[in-house]
Amino acid sequence: MASLDRVKVLVLGDSGVGKSSLVHLLCQNQVLGNPSWTVGCSVDVRVHDYKEGTPEEKTYYIELWDVGGSVGCASSLKNTRAVFYNSVNGIVLVHDLTNKKSSQNLYRWSLEALNKDSSPTGVIVSNGDYDREQFADSSVPLLLIGTKFDQIPENKRNDVLTRTAFLSEDFNAEEINLDCTNQRYFAAGTSNAVKLSRFFDKVREKRYFTRDPSQMTGFTERKRFNFKSLHYD
Amino acid sequence: MSFLMDSVIMFTSQVFFFGFGWLFFMRQLFKDYEVRQYVVQVVFSITFAFSCTMFELIIFEILGALETSSRYFHWKFNLYVILLVLIFVVPFYIGYFVVSNIRLLQRQKLLFACVVWFTFMYFFWKLGDPFPILSPKHGILSIEQLISRVGVIGVTLMALLSGFGAVNCPYTYMSYFLRNVTESDILALERRLLQTMDMIVSKKKRIAMTRRQMYQRGEDQNKQTGFWGMIKSVTSSPTGSENLSLIQQEVDALEELSRQLFLETVDLQATKERIEYSKTFQGKYFNFLGYFFSIYCVWKIFMATINIVFDRVGKTDPVTRGIEITVNYLGIQFDVKFWSQHISFILVGIIIVTSIRGLLITLTKFFYAISSSKSSNVIVLVLAQIMGMYFVSSVLLMRMSMPLEYRSIVTEVLGELQFNFYHRWFDVIFLVSALSSILFLYLAHKQAPEKHMTP
Numbered sequence: 031m032a033s034l035d036r037v038k039v040l041v042l043g044d045s046g047v048g049k050s051s052l053v054h055l056l057c058q059n060q061v062l063g064n065p066s067w068t069v070g071c072s073v074d075v076r077v078h079d080y081k082e083g084t085p086e087e088k089t090y091y092i093e094l095w096d097v098g099g100s101v102g103c104a105s106s107l108k109n110t111r112a113v114f115y116n117s118v119n120g121i122v123l124v125h126d127l128t129n130k131k132s133s134q135n136l137y138r139w140s141l142e143a144l145n146k147d148s149s150p151t152g153v154i155v156s157n158g159d160y161d162r163e164q165f166a167d168s169s170v171p172l173l174l175i176g177t178k179f180d181q182i183p184e185n186k187r188n189d190v191l192t193r194t195a196f197l198s199e200d201f202n203a204e205e206i207n208l209d210c211t212n213q214r215y216f217a218a219g220t221s222n223a224v225k226l227s228r229f230f231d232k233v234r235e236k237r238y239f240t241r242d243p244s245q246m247t248g249f250t251e252r253k254r255f256n257f258k259s260l261h262y263d
Numbered sequence: 264m265s266f267l268m269d270s271v272i273m274f275t276s277q278v279f280f281f282g283f284g285w286l287f288f289m290r291q292l293f294k295d296y297e298v299r300q301y302v303v304q305v306v307f308s309i310t311f312a313f314s315c316t317m318f319e320l321i322i323f324e325i326l327g328a329l330e331t332s333s334r335y336f337h338w339k340f341n342l343y344v345i346l347l348v349l350i351f352v353v354p355f356y357i358g359y360f361v362v363s364n365i366r367l368l369q370r371q372k373l374l375f376a377c378v379v380w381f382t383f384m385y386f387f388w389k390l391g392d393p394f395p396i397l398s399p400k401h402g403i404l405s406i407e408q409l410i411s412r413v414g415v416i417g418v419t420l421m422a423l424l425s426g427f428g429a430v431n432c433p434y435t436y437m438s439y440f441l442r443n444v445t446e447s448d449i450l451a452l453e454r455r456l457l458q459t460m461d462m463i464v465s466k467k468k469r470i471a472m473t474r475r476q477m478y479q480r481g482e483d484q485n486k487q488t489g490f491w492g493m494i495k496s497v498t499s500s501p502t503g504s505e506n507l508s509l510i511q512q513e514v515d516a517l518e519e520l521s522r523q524l525f526l527e528t529v530d531l532q533a534t535k536e537r538i539e540y541s542k543t544f545q546g547k548y549f550n551f552l553g554y555f556f557s558i559y560c561v562w563k564i565f566m567a568t569i570n571i572v573f574d575r576v577g578k579t580d581p582v583t584r585g586i587e588i589t590v591n592y593l594g595i596q597f598d599v600k601f602w603s604q605h606i607s608f609i610l611v612g613i614i615i616v617t618s619i620r621g622l623l624i625t626l627t628k629f630f631y632a633i634s635s636s637k638s639s640n641v642i643v644l645v646l647a648q649i650m651g652m653y654f655v656s657s658v659l660l661m662r663m664s665m666p667l668e669y670r671s672i673v674t675e676v677l678g679e680l681q682f683n684f685y686h687r688w689f690d691v692i693f694l695v696s697a698l699s700s701i702l703f704l705y706l707a708h709k710q711a712p713e714k715h716m717t718p
Binding site: 077 | 631
């Protein structure tokens with residue numbers, strides 16, 4: 031029963047870019063005090079108000095799956111990671127603004143996640159080349175987040191921002207640049223918060239409107255589902 | 264003028280080695296990271312270049328290339344430079360980068376780096392006391408003092424790596440030790456992992472919903488201000504937060520379980536890949552090599568034990584020994600001088616190349632396993648230090664593999680060290696390392712299979 035209504039978003043990126051801090055900030059609205067290595071995958075849940083402010087406002091859970099590791103690791107690790115890439119509804123790509131390699135590796139990360147999803151035989155087809163068309167008609171919404179924004183000196187900021195603008199164009203995705211140790215980047219009303227909200231709305235729409243085209247039954251079921259007390263065991 | 268020519272040759276070869284070290288650093292070690300401190304790359308390449316030059320000088324010694332006097336000069340020069348790098352430059356930079364990672368000490372980086380360096384020097388000096396490596400006639404600041412200590416550290420490292428390598432090599436090559444893993448084992452474990460993740464998700468949803476309800480109802484369990492607030496919180500504990508902490512504990516336990524399941528799955532996947540590899544032609548070849556190496560390993564352990572028990576240090580090197588045997592027992596006559604030169608050249612060349620290659624591969628694997636974007640600089644410098652000490656002590660030990668006429672330059676340059684001590688020390692550490700690796704691998708092997716094999 032629970033698996034029918036899950037909205038799953040992957041958080042991908044190199045080691046040490048700040049995925050765990052980001053997920054903690056998004057889900058707990060608190061800064062992560064002692065970040066440590068993520069072994070395997072850590073999941074957290076964000077309560078999201080779909081279509082906030084409108085009369086159709088609904089509350090949903092978004093699962094953020096923070097998958098650890100690096101792109102160039104052993105194939106046994108990659109095969110095991112692939113288990114987490116099933117039925118993904120959205121991907122958040124995280125890179126470190128102070129480290130160019132982490133931005134370049136994002137292409138490989140997205141290929142790894144998307145190829146797994148589209149080929150049910152489980153064969154990962156990645157010759158390392160990047161094809162923009164794959165992202166144009168891919169149905170999974172992407173969001174690009176750059177971390178450690180505060181560590182860039184003032185005079186370099188413009189270069190970094192132009193570079194990330196190119197990246198977001200390549201991925202056909204929105205971009206957010208922030209510092210995960212500061213809560214004000216996602217304060218209500220900021221453009222970052224709006225972009226995030228729009229992304230999650232898009233994820234949910236893609237998820238539900240491709241699965242059941244009949245909205246009426248879907249809505250009443252979910253109403254019952256969300257506002258009663260939840261019993262999962 | 265020949266001295267100038269020789270110097271030019273040496274210098275070009277050093278530049279060549281420097282370039283190779285630079286490329287290796289960029290392409291292999293740091294291929295996933297961004298090099299922000301070029302000084303690290305420079306230091307690493309310099310260490311590599313001067314270590315390789317030492318090996319090159321040994322080869323020149325055997326071949327008789329270049330003038331004797333210029334060879335001697337370059338030996339001395341090289342040795343001084345590499346000792347300078349290993350004892351002053353690299354430890355200082357290690358201290359500097361370690362200190363820059365710690366936030367508290369940002370202000371006085373240089374000061375603390377110097378403090379770290381002095382501590383290192385103190386322990387480095389103390390290292391010489393328990394070992395009978397020097398004769399008393401050496402002064403306190405002589406070059407022998409430094410080399411002897413570097414030699415001790417380097418020989419220990421070499422013996423540890425050799426011991427572990429000698430045991431691990433047949434263990435990984437031979438397919439006899441591979442546990443039997445089937446596809447269904449892996450699928451079952453993956454299913455368990457996903458189920459655990461689902462349970463974590465559902466519990467976290469519960470926590471999130473409860474928190475949101477509490478927040479909406481205006482309860483804020485953190486702020487119970489004032490005296491009456493404290494009394495109230497004792498008598499009427501809100502059930503929400505009690506439930507929360509209980510569920511949170513369950514979530515923590517489940518997360519630990521999911522991490523363990525993940526690591527086991529990775530282990531099984533790796534074993535399955537090794538099984539598939541062993542069925543290929545290459546795999547079969549390595550399997551055969553594994554048997555050969557296991558015999559070699561047993562022989563080496565045996566020889567080390569004999570050396571220690573009977574207090575025996577080999578007087579002749581294998582080349583002269585081999586030639587003696589062929590001449591005396593097999594009756595084959597040939598030009599001893601000519602052949603001994605060529606054979607020792609080939610033998611020493613092989614030893615040098617395999618030890619450099621082996622060390623670089625081991626360093627790369629080690630670096631991938633433990634480095635992160637913060638600590639990569641420190642780790643690379645530590646590896647450069649290990650590499651330098653390793654190469655210096657290989658020169659020391661290689662003396663035993665060369666015929667007498669070529670040993671002289673090494674003896675002359677390195678001074679009057681007790682070379683026999685180093686060989687004995689190598690045997691002891693090798694034995695200890697090999698035996699403990701056998702024990703360790705045995706325990707690891709026994710403990711793994713029972714966990715999740717299909718019955």
